[in-house]
Amino acid sequence: MDKVCSRQNTVHIVILVFLSWIGIAHSIDCFKCVSMNGKFPACDDPFHNNHSLQMLESPCMGGRKGRDGLFPATSCIKIAGVFDDTGERITVRGCGLDSGTVTTDTEIIRMSHCGRFYYNDRYVHGCLQSCNDADACNAAPTATPSLSLLAAILYHVTSVNS
Structure with missing residues (x-):
């Protein structure tokens, strides 16, 4: 016994x-901001985390293809480039999530890349980067x-x- x-x-x-x-699962926090032609220097590169807490979205939520509403983000994204038509510089920081489609080219967060792409119906020459491996680039806390x-x-x- x-x-x-x-x-x-x-x-x-x-x-x-x-x-x-x-x-407990924690959602990802990301910096969210937009700067056109340097009008919001805190968002531009080089990025200094001095006064950026007002830009930190916690939890960062994003849309998902084919679904209504917002969902917890799985990655942070940064777009930095120049509009082809006007030469204006743009920096966008935000969050995104994988919508579960089969191919990498339809999922913005699966692969960072540089070149030309559409942003708000305009061509941009620059880079789109995604990350999910660091705080504020958003790894979940270790278990x-x-x-x-x-x-x-x-x-x-x-x-x-x-």
Whole structure:
């Protein structure tokens, strides 16, 4: 009987330890701003994170192809370039999410690229970059154990051995 209880307690402890590492999903935070011809220098490159908290959107939400409403972003994006027709410079920072289509060319966040592309029905020569691997470029926090769950495990272990 003692071996059965001991085995059950071990299984419970293993399950509790495993569950303590499951974190709550956090959505991505991204900087959101637009600068035309340097009119909003805080948004332009080089980007200095001195006064940018007012530009940080937390959580950053974006539209999804074929769906109504906003959804938590999976990546941050930055567009920097020059309009072909007027020579105006543009910098756009925002967030985006994968809509689940099959090809990379229909998903803006899957691949950074430079060249010519359409933005607001105008040609832009520049680069579109996406990232999801750093804070404010938006990696989720690393998984850490829940302190309350670890305390429960410690209590359980000490009460079983008493």
